[in-house]
Amino acid sequence: MDKTSKPTRDVDMTEAAEGVEAEGVTAEELAVEKLAVENGVSEASAEAAIAALVDEERQREAEEAAVAEAVEAADREDPEPESEREPGPEPEPESEPAAAPAPAPAKPKASKPRAAKAPIRRLAVLGSPIGHSRSPELHRAAYSALGLDWSYEAVDVTEDALPGFIAGLGQEWRGLSLTMPLKKAVLPLLSDTDRIAEQTGGANTVLLDGEDVRGFNTDVAGIVHALRAAGLEQVRYVHILGGGATAASALVAAAELGAERVDVHVRDLARSSWMEQLANDLGLRIRIRPFSQADRSLDVPELVISTVPGGALTEALYTDSTRRRSLLFDVAYEPWPTPLAAQWESVGGRTVSGLAMLVHQALLQVRVFVSGDPLEPLPNEPDILAAMREAVGIDERGAQLGD
Numbered sequence: 099m100d101k102t103s104k105p106t107r108d109v110d111m112t113e114a115a116e117g118v119e120a121e122g123v124t125a126e127e128l129a130v131e132k133l134a135v136e137n138g139v140s141e142a143s144a145e146a147a148i149a150a151l152v153d154e155e156r157q158r159e160a161e162e163a164a165v166a167e168a169v170e171a172a173d174r175e176d177p178e179p180e181s182e183r184e185p186g187p188e189p190e191p192e193s194e195p196a197a198a199p200a201p202a203p204a205k206p207k208a209s210k211p212r213a214a215k216a217p218i219r220r221l222a223v224l225g226s227p228i229g230h231s232r233s234p235e236l237h238r239a240a241y242s243a244l245g246l247d248w249s250y251e252a253v254d255v256t257e258d259a260l261p262g263f264i265a266g267l268g269q270e271w272r273g274l275s276l277t278m279p280l281k282k283a284v285l286p287l288l289s290d291t292d293r294i295a296e297q298t299g300g301a302n303t304v305l306l307d308g309e310d311v312r313g314f315n316t317d318v319a320g321i322v323h324a325l326r327a328a329g330l331e332q333v334r335y336v337h338i339l340g341g342g343a344t345a346a347s348a349l350v351a352a353a354e355l356g357a358e359r360v361d362v363h364v365r366d367l368a369r370s371s372w373m374e375q376l377a378n379d380l381g382l383r384i385r386i387r388p389f390s391q392a393d394r395s396l397d398v399p400e401l402v403i404s405t406v407p408g409g410a411l412t413e414a415l416y417t418d419s420t421r422r423r424s425l426l427f428d429v430a431y432e433p434w435p436t437p438l439a440a441q442w443e444s445v446g447g448r449t450v451s452g453l454a455m456l457v458h459q460a461l462l463q464v465r466v467f468v469s470g471d472p473l474e475p476l477p478n479e480p481d482i483l484a485a486m487r488e489a490v491g492i493d494e495r496g497a498q499l500g501d
Contacts, residue, residue: 219248220270221467224255224263225277230432232453232490233275236460239489243482244468248272257283267306273467274304275460281343288313292472297376298350300343303463305470314466317347320459321427322354325401327458328450328495330425332356333400337392337424339363339414339438340405341370344429348403349376349384359383361399363392363414389413393420404428408436408452421447428452434498454496457486 223233229252237250255263257279264274264287276284281300285291288301294315295301301313336352338345341364352360360382364370370386377384392414401424406412408430416424426442431452439449461483462472469476476482491499 218270219246219272219467221248221250221273221275222253223250223275223277224253224260224280226254226256226279228252228254228277231277232431232456233460235489236457236486237275237464239485240461240464240476240482243478243485244464244476246468248467255280260284261287264304264311271306273306273463275463276302276304278343284313287311294318294347294350297379298343298346299372299376300346302459303466303472305466307470312470314463314472315347316459316462316466316472317344317455318350318354319462319472320455320457321348321351321403321429323458324450324454324496325351325355325425325427327454328425328427328448330355330401334358335397335399335401336360337363337399337402338405339389339392339403339412341366341373341386342405344405345370346373346376348405348429349373349382350380352401352403353380353382355401357382359385361392362386363389363412365389365412393417398423400424402426404430404436404438406430408432408434411437414438416441418445421445425450427455429455431456450496451492451498453490453492453498457483457490457492457496461486 221237223231223237225231231252234250234252241248241250253263260280260283264284281302284301284304285295285299288304289310289312291301291313292315295313298315298318300317301315302317303314305312305314333352333355334357336355336357336359338348338352338360341362345362345364349360349362360377362370362373362384364386365388367386367388373386374384390413392412393416398420402416402420404426408428421442422445425448426439427450428436428439429452430436434451434453435443435449439451441447442449461476461479464482465472465474465476468474487493493499
């Protein structure tokens, strides 16, 4: 070969490389071809080697794609049950490739069952008549403040109908409040009573606790708390007007306030003699007298508790001096002021409405219905008590708002 042949070959290879790249042959393939020529390998052999490499790469890619498609198809046909998956955070969604095939429609997932909602508990106040009762307002305010979806209603039930009414209550019933004349009538129907109910011979609260029908008396604590809220912490001498079940609670409340003696004024002396035994058990000196002798003592009581119905008139008369010096607590509240309360207020005497007792005894009833224990305070109890007072319109001392 002469000296002019090599430059001619270099030019030819450069032109060939540009032509091959134009046809889609890579620089790598051209380098292989050049190396083959320089090493004495024919151009045809080099092209065959390149074709073999390309075929091998395409086959490997095809096999990987086939495996991936098979795995995806298996997942669609037999997804792992949701209940058998390991708990953990949901995986982040992967970005789909631009030319990805449309995924097969996913099977709808079974919705998880929702937790069963707590059943609405039913409660009621029973009595006859009962339309005047404000217990529904108090209890509804309390359960609303507690966030409980419980119902509370007033139901007219007579003494004779009480056994059948209680026997017919379903599992949704949680408890009952009782007014006259049911506080004594309920005792034979109870499976258990608290100490105060046994002591007073009457229960104003019934807790329906599974198969048990438990009785409580929250009237005593209601009287004590209402009087202490009004500023009366202790007494020595007390008058009680009336001889029924509420009078028994007033007698026990007087003992808890430290009373030493109590005069009980009634219409029928013979029917009220049972109170003597209760007073003796409490360590109280007691005199049972007719209404007409209510203010015949030179010793003025610090406290007069009236347990007679709100509109009832009695022969009990108190002097202006006694009404100015004694605190009147009238368990009645409708209408207000009662005739006796009006006498007290006419001379500037202090009175406490029965609504104060109603609020405080109802608060203990709510404790019973919520926890089964009248001594177990409620969550955020001061706020609940305030909501109950607001519901019936009294202030912290038991005075009716607007008076």
